[in-house]
Amino acid sequence: MTVDQIIRWFQSLSGSGEQAWMFLAAVVITGLPLFLVLATNAIVAVYVERKVSAFMQDRIGPMGQGAGFHAGKWGLLQTVADALKLLLKEDVIPSAADRKLFVLAPYIIFLAPFLAIAAIPFNQVLQVSDLNIGVFYVLAMGSFGVIGLILAGWASDNKWSLYGAMRSAAQIVSYEIPAGLSIIAVVMLVGSLNLQQIIEFQTGTRWGFLPNWVVFHNPFSFLAFFIYFISSVAEVNRTPFDIPEAESELVAGFHTEYSGMRWALFFLSEYANMLIVTAVAVIVFLGGWTSPIPGLFATAGWGLFWFLFKIGILILVMMWFRWTFPRLRVDQLMHVCWKVFIPLAMLNIFGVGVWALGVG
Amino acid sequence: MMNAAVTEQIRERFPQALAEGKGDLFGETAGEDFVALAPEPWLDVARWLRDDPALKLDSLQCITGVDLGPEQPLEVRYNLHSMLHHHHAEIRIVVPREDPVVPSVAEVWKIADWFEREVYDLFGVTFTGHPNLKRILLPEDWEGYPLRKDYTEPETYHGIVVPKVKTGWE
Amino acid sequence: MGIVHGEEMVLNIGPQHPSTHGVLRLHVQTDGEVVSHIEPVIGYLHRCFEKHCEHLTYEQVIPYTDRCDYIASMNNNFGYVVAMEEFLGIQVPERVEYIRVIMAELNRIASHLIALGTYGLDVGAFTPFLYMFRDRERILDLFELTCGARLLYNYMWVGGLSHDLPVGFVDACYRFLDDFEPNLKEYHDLLMYNKIFIERTADVGVLPAEVAIQYGVTGPNLRGSGVQWDLRKNEPYSIYDRFDFDIPVGTGQMGSVGDCWDRYWVRAQEMAESVKIIRQALQDLPAEGNVHEALPRKVRAPKGSIYKRTESPRGDLGYYIISDGKGTPFRVKMRSPAFTALSVLSEIASGWMISDVIAILGSLDIVLGEIDR
């Protein structure tokens, strides 16, 4: 169900060649559900994050009880109420801010995961665009958001925002490298950049009982998964790598001056980014839509379920990190990246290559 | 007893340093134990108190400013303590109200920097040689020295009338 | 570190900032992330404690001392009443002494729990903060049981206490201690021995012993620098000479002596020591005794003055009380330990990064209510 297929379907209906309206209609038809996916993801993830954090801290999180207008059973409506509140809030633009850039920045940040999700295969057929350079595209689009962060920090005309922006620029750009390097190892193994082909490579079993996922392929690919996952936590600015927004140091970092709907866009894109990086991790290392029990539950419907299930687990782990760890300092963050992860990832590429040649 | 010994030693080493008949607040010094000094030689005495191996009063615990009354002089009291010998001493320096000047000991004990600023802030005692003598607790444009006994609250502050009677109370 | 020097930027951390532990402003000159000069600006919470005292009777000062260090109010009460009792020559009943020690040590645990929890918050760990607050709540429950208030107690009076212990307090206190001790290990595993935390705190903001003494730093901050100085041991007041407890001293386990980790560690160990003291005090608590027995009808101090120090959770808390023989004190000066601890910040935090400044500030455990009075 890619955009191309829809356009072809339109062509067969009207009997004419490709036209502009067909392209637009196809984009809207595929884009709206994607937007809904991202929005729903944010709403659900915020709720889950609240509950998970609460449970880890011996609290019960948002609850609605008793008479009156409450947040529903178990606080299920809490994020909806929050979204409504954010929509209705006053939109403040600081007088000293660079208005155009200030307004533009949240959209750029949100655009990045939105573009990236277009290439993500949700199951065997559900994919907006099946690119033959899928991995490359998703990684490139995912890191495109950092421009928005820098814009937001710069345009706010606030020292905290500026610090946050500079930190995030350094951090995200740095962590792209180990993330990319660990994916390269997999690409070497598979021999393709196409996401569907990477997943298909992982169907079947390994040693008879394990699913044939890359993460179980060899010790080096397990390490590659580990490095990729940690780097992706850093890429989406989550604890212990949340130094760009470090609330105890930089108040709120690059989005200090944002409020209301614009701030909500930052929030939305944070969770959308989490979705993207975990989706990549699932596709590249955990077999995408393949079933964890090889041979069973392998239909397209189950494929969607398995895909979202694995993403959910990884997002939960990210939340688990956040509510357990302290934050690193900015130079330690760079230290971890350049002196630990990048050498390890290099070693990995070598190891995976040797393994592929030697063990097969 | 420590203070008496310190007084004796100061009498030997710094004959001019001891203040005569000053430092007692209300004419009764029974039970009170202190060393009364004149302001001028205080810095030299302070250095000696800190460095003398037998005394080694290396920790300044507290500086207390006192206003002895509307027409009376001001007083500055130093509580010293030795982390090595675990003994302490109290120094009192009385300065005239019109021209309250005491040498700063911020170079002897670093903490004196802030303590002296506090005394300056609340009593208006000037510490000569202080590296950064400005108000610490109050805003820098505050007028008067609030802990003096003859201080009266201002009627207005930056154009805002200070309410003396609250509403609904009278 | 080879650092390229560029133009310096002035950054105001505070007065409204998430981790200034009150209303504090740090005037910080930064070169990139590195702080080159730092100057604390205080006074935002100045409430004229000392001026107020000159217009209050000696009993009425006690609720004001609560409000100076609002995290360890019992200890502030304790310091004041110990000073006043020595001034007046009052001998208080045994039971009162024991109850006071129990309360002061409970409050020391509560205060250290806040110090450690918010320190976790400063370095980005949120969860330990709530765990520690959970236990602190239980201490506050004990206080509420005893004197009706959870934060500002006005419990210790000159010559006695406002109330005796309630029925069942001893059991409740034992229950709390039994639950609390295993939790301590959990907190340490969760935060203190976490590698990220060690990286953030070890070798950061080293406060050498000489500098600490020069700046009059006392309490856990001084002990973190390796100086064994605790008024409860060195100059025992009340009945602290009867208890068997150790004074933990920083040894530089993870880095060098006097770093942030050592200060954290000292506080963590002190909680265990306080538990020890409370257990002994509960054991020896005299069953009989009227806590109002030694209350003077009217507190009227003789002419003269007194300077008395006690060990509050933040260090040497001194009260300089001057009396002219009337019903109100002539002058009350509070020597606040947090005041001296904050003054050392510019010395030890210059040259570190902004994140470290926050971490160092948190490790000094200041309470602005006490600094500004």
Place this chain on the structure above:
Amino acid sequence: MKRWLVNIWESVSTLLIGMGITWRHLRRIRKGNVTLQYPEETWPRPERLIGFDHQHYNVIRSRLHVDIDDCIGCLKCERACPVSCIKIETVKAPKEVDLGLTSHDTKKRLLVKRFDIDMSECMYCNLCTYPCPEECIYMTGGPNSHKHPIDYEFSEYDRNNLIYRFAALSDEEVEQRLRVPAPPVTNEASHD
């Protein structure tokens, strides 16, 4: 190199220990939960039993209340208040006027014309309740809950509403209360 590997191992192991702790708490949430859903559930109040003479001493710090019928206007609470949030005005009653007895059977000699407590200024130190000879000023709840139930939730939209006026007699009312009763009528005797 060894240091590098040890560092990585230490990081991973200590981080996993931390994650184990939070996971345990996540699993034990049903038992370990400490949240109180405030408007529906309220904090359990401490037992009313307190060791020392709890008839006379009050361990609850909530809202001040005055049983104005028992007040004899001795001004002890006003003097005890460190923040001067109590304001009392009294009028001396003439000898002939009987203002009645308090519940402690003390004869009232002063008419309390005004008794205001500004709860927005109260610092809850409890110092005013101890000296009261008639035990008529107290914090609500606790040992006094038979006299007045506990009241924590007394926030107001207007600050002036926090000034509780326990007695506010106008001049006429004062005059009326203090009017000397007419001497008994002796008409019949004169008639004779």
